[in-house]
Amino acid sequence: MATTLRSIKSLVPLLDRVLVQRVKAEAKTASGLFLPESSVKELNEAKVLAVGPGALDKDGKRVPMGVNAGDRVLIPQYGGSPVKVGEEEFHLFRDSEILAKIRE
Numbered sequence: 877m878a879t880t881l882r883s884i885k886s887l888v889p890l891l892d893r894v895l896v897q898r899v900k901a902e903a904k905t906a907s908g909l910f911l912p913e914s915s916v917k918e919l920n921e922a923k924v925l926a927v928g929p930g931a932l933d934k935d936g937k938r939v940p941m942g943v944n945a946g947d948r949v950l951i952p953q954y955g956g957s958p959v960k961v962g963e964e965e966f967h968l969f970r971d972s973e974i975l976a977k978i979r980e
Contacts, residue, residue: 892931892971894943896922896951922951941971948978
C-alpha cells in the first residue's frame with residue numbers, strides 16, 4: 877500500500893534509507909517514432925532525491941552512506957516502500973539494497 881503525502885520535501889529518510897524516483901523510459905525511438913505506453917518498460921534506473929544519515933554500528937558510530945542525493949543508481953525490480961505524492965511515485969530503499977551507482 878502506498879503512502880500519500882502533499883509534498884515530497886516533507887519526507888526525510890531515517891538511518892540507512894534512500895529516497896529515489898525511477899527514471900521514466902523514453903516513449904520515442906531514436907528515429908522519432910512514438911511508442912505506445914504498453915510497449916515502454918519500467919527501467920531499473922533511479923535518481924536519488926534524499927538519503928538518511930546512515931545506520932549505527934554496534935559501537936554507536938554512524939556507517940557512511942554509499943550514495944548521495946543527486947546520484948543515479950540501479951535499483952531492484954521489486955521491493956522498497958512506495959510513496960505517492962500526487963501523481964508521482966517514489967520509493968524508499970535501504971542503502972544495502974541499492975544495486976550499483978552509475979558514474980557519469
